[in-house]
Amino acid sequence: MLLIALLLIPVATAAASYFARRRAVMEAVNLAGFGAVFVVALVLGARVLASSTVSLANGFFYADALSALVILLTASVALICASYSIGYLRDDQQSGELGDDVSGREQLAQLRMYYTLTPLFVFSMLFMAVANNLGVMWAAMEATTLASIFLVTFYGKITSLEAAWKYAMIGGVGLSMALFGTLVAYYAGHNLTGSAALSGLNWSVLAQHSAQLDKTSMRLAFVLILMGYGTKAGLAPMHTWKPDAYSEAPIPSAALLSSALLNCALYGLIRFYILTSGCLGAEYPSRLLLLFGLLSMGVSVPFVLVQKNYRRLLAYHTIDHAGIMATALGLGGALGSLGLTLHMTFHTIAKALLFLCAGNVYQHFKTDQFSEIKGSVIRAMPLTGVVFLMAMLAIIGMPPFSLFQSEFLILRAAFDGGHALTGVLFVVFSAGVFAGALLHVGGMILGPGSDAPAAAPRPWRNGSLLALASALVIIGFWVPAPLFELISRAARVVSGQ
């Protein structure tokens, strides 16, 4: 019932705002819808804490701590983005970003598209997190792509079409690899569970018999899945669509893409990792994961160092962190898994916050080039400037912000697990990213400043900014006990203990 509600509310929201006639209605509907989703997600979390798993329709829907965590993160980011996008889109409408016709019909159509597609996008992510059937999970993943493509093309510029095209093509290929992997996994399991039976693709069933799965097939399956869901997660070398898509999509959608969608992709990966390590032992998948993870971290370094565009900079950060989380998954064990789930949580908050700050800056200065802003942010918009710098320091792993803690855990897992080289490379890469990010963002925010006009008050945007920022600061010093319990349970799901 709870799960049904979780899935129905977004759909209803989408429908409602599709038929809505006025902007205010759409905004209200979205806000209410995502608020409800958030509440449901909280309840689900509590339920999962009470009874370890929640399942429905004889196991078609299935939620354990990991799913609950992913859902909670998705829901909270969605809520924040909803409240932010109200201010953001109003600003766009005033500044004529949405086409300037007198009737305003075009603008309304575009707003409708946004307010309809966003709930669908969130819906598909939630669906993926509660789907027990691997095939359905795949379908949901595909749905996220389809729902988000037109969010990327929102502004209809040629560059945004280009970004959408690359997103669609690379995502399509990735997803077909993932589908292939799912097939092969099904093949690996279809001997023991009767073919054509629906439960034959159920993760919970396969996880129980993971030891009896066909080894060769699981190898092939994992390779394909890793590359497939890795594409959505943005692991190098499948990462190339990310900077384009993030820098072209409207900021709230970019925030959703880079925090919530990343979690979902990793979620799929984790599910298959559990199956594979159950079948082949952790050694085989972890080697591949470490390979891709380190590659992603390494690839992001030079682009961060010589980046000119702050939205692309954030995208490369996401690639870096996808690599970090893949590495954590590959390191596995109690420490690695806890590091992974903690990092997932912390990264979601920090990255969403970064994108919202970037949105403020972008809408004020109308450019995403560092060179054209040159250190006047702190003067023109003090709050945004301070929060931006703070979030940037957080994302590059500076204490007292929380990401340092998760990265510390991951590194410790590396050294305890005897992956000293991994640890060293990790440190080297993150030092590189640190340097680059600090140089650029510091130079953008601090400085003599130009005579840029002070920004107009933006209650919706700064409200969500403040909420997220305070969350970021607090969580570095104090994680609420239930939340931590959820996180550590999710970690136990990952490490299979």
Next chain:
Amino acid sequence: MIAELFLSGIVVWLAGAVASLALWRQPVAARRVACGAALAGSLLDLAASAAALFSASPIVIGLPFGNPAFTWAVRLDPLSAFFSVTLSALAAAVSLYSFGYLKGMEGRRNLGAFGFFFNLLLLSVALVFTASNAFFFLVAWEVMALAAYCLVSFEHEKKKARDAGVLFLIMSHAGTGLLLIAFLVLASACGSLDFSSFHLLASRMTPLQQGTVFLLFLFGFGVKAGVVPLHIWIPKAHPVSPSNVSALMSGIVLKTGIYGMARVFFDFYGAPPLWMGTVVLGLGVASALLGVLYALMEHDLKRLLAWHSIENIGIILIGFGAALMFRALGQANLAALALIAGLYHTFNHAMFKGLLFMGAGSVVEATHTRNMEKMGGLIRRMPVTALCFLVGAVAISGLPPLNGFVSEWLTYQALLAGFGTTQSLTRLMFPIAGSLLALTAALAAACFVKAFAIPFLALPRSPEAADAREASFTMRAGMTILAVSCVALGLGATWFVPVFDPITQQALGVRSSSALVMAHGWALSPGRPHGGTISLAGMALFFLVAGAAFALPLALRWRRRTVRGPAWDCGLPGLTADNEYTATAFSKPLRMIFSALYRPRREIQAEYEVSPYYPSAIRFESEIEHPFEKRLYNPLRDRIMAAANRMKGIQAGSINLYLAYIFITLILLLLFGVR
């Protein structure tokens, strides 16, 4: 009791930080709150850590922070307590000074933010010194770096300040990476992050691991301490930051690196191999010598002081290196002597360098320039500042009867005794180090003759200097406190030495103060019978008696036949500031003698009107080369950037290319990954 006291200090700092940030719209209130909280917190922690220094067992306090994955706890053992004392003693004076110093910023700058970061810096440094496990240490370490960064680039509209801040933060973060690796290697060896479980751990590891961890720690902490060649951020960061911050940076933030080394070398290592000691000793000598040599070439007052920080860190490391070598050679007593020398100098440097930076701050505030060539004659307009600065200058030059001489004397004694401890050639290192230390000290004296004489003596060289005003009362008070403590630490050396007993006891199992103090606390000895003694109190007594008996009466009698007359002006019409010897001219001989090192570049353009003998205008420009930046860091940076630019070709924008990446990866994995 001690725990409560310490915690209350922490809380006061925290409250001060938050409160001043909250008051950022009322600069006056923000200033008062920030400085008051800083002062109160420092006094509380001074009391707490002074008590903890002599408490029988280490005091452990858990903090109610963080998540269950980590423990946030502080532990005050003698070593931590000693450094904490150093911090809070300096911080108290600096906070007092800041009352007056920050007045100048009111209205122009956001004092709320300043107060926030100022208190945060004190707080984090205190936690760095007392953190009880590797994780919490690193957290405090990075928070400190962050606060220091924000304070260094506080005047962020100046490019120099921004660049210096970023350079500092990046270098310190790179250092932190090394520390992270080192700590985690230790942790994986013992399965815990607690410092208490690291005790003597390193010595149980394989030689390779030992060496690696040692080097990682040495360079990781060396960045913060400013050991050559990791020093380049110091001469950039200290000058640009506000002077009270420079005082803290140089006085205590550098010492966090020293603390880390002491913690690692004397707590984690039992008897380290000999080569480690020699490496530290070598680095110490190099830092000391290069630091003072580059200081001599500066005429930016604050940068000159910054270079001297490098020099003094070198002197401290000479002591530590000698202690390590003695430990390797099994000479616990000598190790204690060397360690005491190093720690004593640590405390001294905190005092007189803080004093000097505050003096420089007053001068800069009064003259609106850091360039010595534009100062002069300030001793008449700012007598108290001048006197305090003079005390600091004498102390840092290691001249009796002030505190600098004590620690250098102890260092000499340790080095002297080192010669007999081994038959191998390494024993030559001790006297060589000693002689180079002597050179360093003499050059430092030369440098501070310049650093005092040029700004304070003779005629003013600029209108600003001509009508400079004496610093405000609180600033003078802050400086006076440190000046007095410099004198006290010199004359009262024998009363101060017992402070080190708990530390040497903890690190080496030796309590040596009873051997060091002689003649009813009148004289200090190197701890061996007939090893030579000094008694600064005695010297002071002699000067007092002599002064009272001869100097004073005679001077009074001679005053009657004293007349004031013009100084010899070489036959020119009257002596003007143009006749005066400049700082550049003063260091000219050394520039010539060490030209192989400095590679000075000079450029003289003279314009003539009538004949080549009467130039109407001369433009003289001279600069020296900084080899580490020119030959090491800049090329490295350029290489990396060039490589990164080349790597950008990966993201060339072609969808076909992107698909090809995935395709090739897939094929490779299918062929080699699956089977």
Next chain:
Amino acid sequence: MIERLMENAAQFLLLLVLSPLVTGVIRTLKARLQTRRGPGILQPYRDLRKLFSKGIVIPETASWIFTATPWVVFFSTILAGLMIPMVAAEAPLGLFGGVLAVIYLLGLGRFFLALSGMDSGSSFGGLGSSREMTISALAEPAMMLAIFTVAIGAGSTGLTEIAGAAIGQNWRFLAPSQMFAFAALSLVLIAETGRIPVDNPDTHLELTMIHEAMILEYSGPYLALLEWAASIKQLVLMTLLINCFWPFGLQPTWFGFGAVEGICWLLAKLLLLSCAIVLLETVNAKMRLFRVPEMLAVAFTLGSLALISTFLF
């Protein structure tokens, strides 16, 4: 306690009385060697008397540093002098410091002298201070090496112990390490006392002068104090040299006729050393400032040779 005070008083007087004499002797010997008559050995005393009776002119530009310096220099030199054994093997103020303290006390004096040189604002003063500090800095490592050699031999930095160790074993100064150290230290002594070929003590207003340039602005009693301090410093360093290496005739105590014998020994040794210095000054010309480092480098090499040979032989 009382004895110790009396010893101190005695050595104090000896320093005050003997130092102008040494200067006078050296001057006279030099004059004779250059076939001049010379002003006579007692001339320095007359100079001092004259100066003490004269008035004082203080530059308007000078500060209190200017008047304080002569006292600081004078008394720090005296204090250093009380820390070395002159007549008795035991240094009267040995408790207050050893050879390191002596060097650093002289350094203190030099520091203030250099400051006062800059204080008047005339360019000569700055010139003198700059050169003085440079040369002394460069002389330091060699001196320290030589002293380390001696101190290592005695296992102490206390001059009493050093002299005592030397007394213990006669002819030790013939050991190569001692010879090298002696050579190094005497080169340093030349540089420190500002004698030819480093500096020329008998000149004024010559652009190569160092010590005289610093005290150019002084007059009357203050000048007297400084001159006196200079000759005391010279005496102290010479005594340091001779008593570290040839401690013959050092008496166990200051009291009784031994003292007279000790003083005679001291005078004899001082005379010997003065002759050496005079010879050196007469045969050498003053060298250019930037040649001085070369000489000090030689001293440094000698010092390190001394060290190495301590454990070769």
Next chain:
Amino acid sequence: MLMMPVLDLQFGERIVTLMAALVLVLQIAMVSQRWIVLHIRIFAVQSLFLAMIAATIAWYNHAPHIYIAAVLTLVVKVILVPILFERLVTRMEIHEEIEPIVNVPLSVLIAGGLTLVGYVVAESFYRPDAPGVGHNALAVAISLFLIGFFTMINRRKALTQVLALLSLENGLFLAAISLTYGMPLIVELGILFDVLVAAMVLGILVYRIRETFESMDVSRLRRLRG
């Protein structure tokens, strides 16, 4: 007597393998194709063969739900998508040839090589006792997948890339039905629905690119870099 072969499972496998081979041939033919309309039609025929394979397998293994899959394939891939795309082509008046990035003979050679890779990978799956069409079909499926992928890389025009993507998914379909006799029904439905939507979405995207960019040459979409 006449029913004999029709009931014989061996015979069925032959047929399936034969048709799979034909599918593969068509895929290679697509690589070398120059005219976009022909391209679309080849895709339709390929999908038809796939539907027939599905039907055959359903017949011989008495798996009724695969019929549905077959029918859906017929409807979606043989009828709807080709019609949609031909409309698009006529609407955008595309006349010019496809010029591939790698020239035709070489790309055919590469396609052959990829087939080899497919067989090499499938080799490790070969075991006599395994039920189903076995590694032959898997090999074909992997080859289809790889060749389709290669065609995507090899094409400049947006529409042809979409077609390549769809043919790549045909490989998946073949694998699905021949390896495991199809996935659970609703999964099939979901997947086919996704394919349909994807085709439409991509079609719209292609159209809009054409509209704003006055060309379908995606290799010229290179504004976003670095």
